[in-house]
Amino acid sequence: MNEKRQRGGRAFHSIVESHFDFIREQRQRRKTWQEIADLLFTEKGIRVTLYAPYRFYRRRLKRANDPHWEDSMKSPDSHPARPIPAASRPQPRPAPLPVQSDFKRPDLSKINTEEDYT
Numbered sequence: 001m002n003e004k005r006q007r008g009g010r011a012f013h014s015i016v017e018s019h020f021d022f023i024r025e026q027r028q029r030r031k032t033w034q035e036i037a038d039l040l041f042t043e044k045g046i047r048v049t050l051y052a053p054y055r056f057y058r059r060r061l062k063r064a065n066d067p068h069w070e071d072s073m074k075s076p077d078s079h080p081a082r083p084i085p086a087a088s089r090p091q092p093r094p095a096p097l098p099v100q101s102d103f104k105r106p107d108l109s110k111i112n113t114e115e116d117y118t
Helices: 017-028 033-044 051-065 069-074
Strands: none
Touching: 017 033, 017 051, 033 051
C-alpha cells in the first residue's frame, strides 16, 4: 500500500536516457526545450522540467564527441575525436625591429658655451 514513487534511475543514469532519439527528433523539428518537456509528459508519461532534457541532450552529445578516458586507456592507438588543426594555432612571429632614425646626439665637448649671444 505504501508504495514509493521511483524517480530517476540507477546512479549516473537519467530518466530520459531511453528517450534520446525522441528528444533528438523533436530538436530537429525545432521544438523548444519547454515543448519537449511537455511532450515527454503527455506522450511518455515522464514529468521533467525543461532543464532535464536540455542538460541530458547536451551531455550526451558532448560524450559522443569525447570518448571516456577509461576506453581510451584500453587502446593505445586511439585518436582524438576531433583533431586540432595546426592552422588554428597562431604562429609565433618575431617582434618588429624599431625604425632607425637619422638623429645624432650633439657632442657636448664641441659646443662653445662661453660666447655671449646678446
